Amino acid sequence: MKASFLATAALAALAVAGLAQAASATTIGVTMDKFDDNFLTSVRNAITDETKAKGISIQVEDANDDTGKQISQIQNFIAQKVDAIIVNPVDTSATPKMTQLAVAAKIPLVYVNRKPEDKQLPPGVAFVGSDEKVSGTLEAEELVKCLGGKGNIVIMEGQLSNNAALDRTADVEAVVAKNPGIKVVEKQTAEWDRNKAIDLMNNWITTGDKINGVAANNDEMAVGAILALKQAGQDPKSMCIGGIDATADGLAEVQNGNLYVTVFQNAKGQGKGAVDTALSLIKGDKVPSFVDVPFEKVTKENYKNYMNK
Structure with missing residues (x-):
């Protein structure tokens, strides 16, 4: 045995x-x-x-x-x-x-x-x-609420060779089209990059139309927009800013009240x-x-x- x-x-x-x-x-x-x-x-x-x-x-x-x-x-x-x-x-x-x-x-x-x-x-x-068709839609719907259905927004796009950037931007534009009080005044790529987003936001602040909201294709660019506003002496909380990914840095900005919405990926x-x-x-x-x-x-x-x- x-x-x-x-x-x-x-x-x-x-x-x-x-x-x-x-x-x-x-x-x-x-x-x-x-x-x-x-x-x-x-x-x-x-x-x-x-x-x-x-x-x-x-x-x-x-x-x-x-x-x-x-x-x-x-x-x-x-x-x-x-x-x-x-x-x-x-x-x-x-x-x-x-x-x-x-x-x-x-x-x-x-x-x-x-x-x-x-x-x-x-x-x-x-x-x-x-499904990228969901992400930009969720982001934009919350920004519409934040804006009260009116105002100017800018869209920070990821790399244009990437389908996620194209889909997320198209989703935001589709939601804006249903809200005639909101207008997209600028749309440009910052290639998913925080530093490039800082430069882009600085350019928009100094040369563009009045901006009430930022729809960024990802959190890195949203954080870049927030940092640019701070550098310009503006309070990010006075603007409706959205991102996508729910990164640690993005969540920290939600906690601080600077990022109105992100989308958890x-x-x-x-x-x-x-x-x-x-x-x-x-x-x-x-x-x-x-x-x-x-x-x-x-x-x-x-x-x-x-x-x-």
Whole structure:
């Protein structure tokens, strides 16, 4: 009896070791648009945490906002014969080429956070992210409330090569179109960047029309607008300012009363979802082409619920 028990225990231990070895043998290549973006850093950290928890090897590369470099990174992953590739695209118009490369190599591909522009994703390819048509709408509806239905607003756009920037701006404009008392007086890209947003807002303050509100495509640019107003000796609280992402800095500005609204985009949910989807594709499971991680509106009333998210 004792010998039988020991044999069974030994077999179990071998099975566990085998599973652990199989997990560690799985490698995922990850290429991110850029490392120095607060929100994308949260996505990347979530990917790293999830793969570490599952005992999976990853190789994470910074594309430095360079599409050519990102395509080269994908080609390197393919040459290394990784088991799956996760891509946060620099330029969403370049995703058909990326999809073609992965499909030809028969390697599962997961786009995360930024929706690919492929007309249709083939089997073995999926997108994990949030429906951008919701984000700008939630932001703009709150700004309309803040403005009382009248006033001039400016729109700070992300990179125009990115579908998220285009969708978020279109959403804001659609809401404004339903509110004739509100007018978009300026619209320009600050490329998701805080410092560029500071420069852009400074320019609008000194040369533009009277501004009552700012609809920024992300929190980084909204924070840039707030800093520019402070530098100009203006109180950000006197203006209706909105952002998207609910980053730590964005939430701090909501707490301070400088940011009227932001929209929670679940970075951890996207990062974890990208890893889980990649593993499902590796196993050959059927997965939807779009794995939705919903947006949520964040204001002074509920921001505390998001401080640890």
